[in-house]
Amino acid sequence: MQLSEKFFKERKLQNLVENQTSYTLNNAAMHVFETHLQADRVMLQFDQPVLASMLIGKKIMHLRDKKAFDFLPGESLILPSKEMMCIDFPEANHDNPTRCLAMAISEEKINKVIRVMNETIPKHDGSEWAFMDYNFHFTNDASIYGIIQRLLYLFTENHPSKDFFVDNMLQELIVRILQGNSRKTLEENASKLSTNNRLANAIEYIATHLHEPLTVGELSKKVYMSESHFYKTFKEELGVTPIEYINSERIKLAVKLLKDPNRKIKEIYLECGFENRSYFNRLFKRKVQASPGEYQSKFTD
Structure with missing residues (x-):
């Protein structure tokens, strides 16, 4: 993720630890924090909910009710x-600074988006969309990465309509974060929720049958929904199509299996449910930014 040349020209580097450059608009404020010196136990707090995204470097985060964890580029955290x-x-x-984006979003804006979601895309199990009251740590997918990159540009741009542009991007960002949180909740609690939640049932089935052919038609029958309704509900609540989700889970499994340098790649992609080597290679490279062979070679003695 890149900061603009304009940012580096205009920002003032006054502190070696958590030097702050801020941009404030109607419904959000973007802060870029830069650290050029090793430091421990630096405290930070915001009055509004925050999306924190690592740009470069490494932090170790200590948060309530959570073990300390590494916070790395390509990852985000909702607080x-x-x-x-x-x-x-x-x-x-000095040569390896840490840079992190912290975007504080007004609760009024978040609640407005949530009201619209509950009116237009209600959850199938009758529960309501709500903003999480805990710390949600995740790896950015392509859509969230693209939104954050666009927001980095918009906040630093001198444009008379940038408040309007940012407001629209924030709405999409909030929706995608809520869908990602819903996906993670269902994944982590699939077996517990599967009796009463059809999407949890589908996710549990996918997890235990990744090595088999899986279709939207088959999954919709398993959860007693029409194919079109299942597809629509899955995408609205989880933010991805069933096939995108299946492929993502298969690539996650492949990443684990490829850490064994003695396993053959053909053996692995078949075990993950892929029938076509070129299709597997294409999806793997898109997700991991390396071919299966290149990735596996990292674990060779």
């Missing part, structure tokens, strides 16, 4: 308002 962050910077130095 509720008033959440206290305690941060270590184990590797930061």
